[in-house]
Amino acid sequence: MADPVEMVELWRGPFLESVHRGHAVVCDASGRIVAAWGDPEQLIFPRSSCKMIQALPLVESGAAGAFGLTQEHLALSCASHNGAAIHTDRVNRWLSDLGMTDADLRCGTQVPDDKEAKFALIRSHAEPCQVHNNCSGKHAGFLTFGKHMGWGPEYTEIDHPLQQEIRTVFSEVTGLDTPGYGIDGCSAPNFATTVHGLARAMAFFAKAQPDAASARERAAAALREAMVTYPELVAGEGRACTELMRAMGGKVAIKTGAEAVFTAILPEQGLGVALKIVDGATRASECAIAAILVKLGVLDAAHPATRKRMNAAVLSRRGLEAGVIKPAAALLA
Template sequence: MGQPASLAEVWRGPFQESHHVGHAVICDGSGQIVAAWGDPDAVVLPRSSSKMIQALPLVTSGAADARGLTTEHLALACASHQGAAIHVERVNRWLADLGLDDSALLCGPQVSRDTDLKLAMIRNYETPCRVHNNCSGKHAGFLTLAQHLGAGPDYVDPDHPVQAACLEAFETVTDQASPGFGIDGCSAPNFATTMHGMARAMAWFATSAQRSDTMSTSASRLVEAMHTHPELVAGEGRACTRLMRVASEPVALKTGAEGYFTAILPTRGLGVAVKAADGATRAAECAIAALLVRLEMLDAEHPEVKAFLNPPIVNRDGLVTGEIRPAPGLLA
């Protein structure tokens, strides 16, 4: 296995205090590597960066159309959301349309990451629910597919028809047999692949509108839903939402736990995958911002971009003591 490459540096005054390494791959629509840092063959768990792949069977099966799902539903199916009111209310309505409630979700409860809602719930002595989980939209999609297939409620079981459909989609778009899976934070299987495989999958999504087969047209709908509703894919303050809003062209961005990040660039026909080896979100956000600047999708001087490309390090007294910088090789 090749060695990881430099992704991001942390500077305090004139001193480089920390150094994040990892892997990054850019692929074109043919699946070929356009550029790479680190090891393209490194096997990783893409975590929530693979949610658009997990949402594919929801659309390809006909379940989404049978239930009349909108682009908002599809964006939520791909989301790692904040658990804000705009997310919770929509997922609750989705569950109600299925004749279900919070108890049907198998993702586990999670405290809302939205400050206003979290404080309101504390004041009202309300307990966090499963719908507040950042993956509740994906799980609502799983439940929709399970009902459509006439399958049982244990949809996170690796042998369940929903997960079998997810694995088939995953191996198709990565063009690789997955070596296995880990159980994600939301209890669903998360399938492993190489960095090249994941970048290839994102490029496949990026070029999906150019094809007319059912799987490709389904992927195109998911990409459109993501860049149409950036506030549902993540939420206020989050890198996915903020960077999608200021990109010069439509782009679908998706973060994943443990320092993963992906990008789908439909107008360029490119897919990007990033993994910080130490799992640091700050490194993955810095690296994906740098690569999108490199590809002229983002303006390095835009305040929303600088917030992730060169975020300041601020001490307890509000003094700027340093900054995070992308590794020089990422920008040019």
């Protein structure tokens, strides 16, 4: 097994202050590795970077069609959103259309990351609801799939047929049987795979065509297109996923995950990308994914959204430039 490589550096003045190491893979739909850093077979939890995989059964099963889900619904099913009104209003309407309420969710409450939404709760002396959870769109998708299939309400239990279906699909698109799972922050199982396996799954999404004979390919294409059509629903204003997808003109879908995981789907190149920063630092995963996308020719290094994360100035609290966060030599070679 290869050691993680230095991927991101933080310089303060003339001195290297911090280094973030990680693993990353770029591969095609056949599973062939096009580029790799560190150990492609490193076992990881994808966390929220794999939400489009978790949403595949929702679309492939026909549940999304049966309930008239739009691209906005599908984008939210892949989202780690800010809990802004554009997210919570839509999820609340989705639940209402299902004949359900916030109480049917199993993701838990979360203070919204969106400042306006958070301050509105404080001013009204209200508590956050489950719909404010960044995963509430994914869970609304789970509820839709479960209702379509006539399954019971405890859909986050590992032995629930919904999670067993997701496990099967997850193993098939990653190309290896998952060795196990952990419980994600939203209480749903998160299945482990390798960095290579996660990149292989993203390449499957990249090659999927909307008119394919396979229902799974059509589902993958629909989810991918929903993400790039509504990047503001996948994350939110100021977030890396939203801003970088906009910077690439809707040609590439990207998704972050907790503990510094990132994935990317490049349809025109037929490539998938997965990376993991071993210390879990989001600043490093955002810099690293930007560097890889620049290297692959799909992201402009000079775009403001790129510069916000790659070769980005580190400022003092008075706004003085104190340092810079930038890709390490391994990512620039």
